[in-house]
Amino acid sequence: MKGRILEAARRLFGEYGFHGVTTRMLARDVGIDISTLYYHWGEKQDLYEAVLTDLSHEIRGKLREIERMVRGRDLAHRLEVAIDVMCAYLADHPAAAKLILSSCMGKSRTTTDIHLRFRDHIADIAVAMGLALDRDHVPARANARVLAVWNSVINFTAGEDVFRPMIGVGHDEYIAVVKETLKFILIPAFTRQPAADAAGP
Secondary structure (H helix, E strand, O other): OHHHHHHHHHHHHHHHOOOOOOHHHHHHHHOOOHHHHHHHHOOHHHHHHHHHHHHHHHHHHHHHHHHHHHOOOOHHHHHHHHHHHHHHHHHHOHHHHHHHHHHHHOOOOOOOOHHHHHHHHHHHHHHHOOOOOOOOOOOHHHHHHHHHHHHHHHHHHHOHHHHHHHHOOOHHHHHHHHHHHHHHHHHHHHHOOOHHHHOOO
């Protein structure tokens, strides 16, 4: 039951944001009494925190999976695999992409530390891409470059309902076009060495 509630909460929070979801909506979606919802999760804020924590663990697992796949490979290959894996994961979990976008970009009075969690993920990606030596010393430029990749993947997957009709393709072709486009733009941008980069930070 706890898992069913968590799954419904992820989908609804992803679709409507924290403030757009009520406990009554959650209970109705799961098909339970509201008292059962409170029994398993307490307040709505507690459930929201649990959804974000669960999502954060999943993303960390995906990043570890990517690192195992690309260890020792050049940056172009690392980016290609990362784009493929994260686009596929978020396409299979559309509520996750929407939840990341709304929790990071939307205004909220909640006390979640989602920004700290995703800052850690960004640091892990910077290290995996060879843009930083360790997660405690990531240069601002490296953070910004990782965010360029991360935001591109998140926005394309979270915005599929809006962007796909503009492109005029079905779901599978949309994801394939997104992957190809991100690789076309990002891999050359990351793998060229302009004079400013060669000179150091």
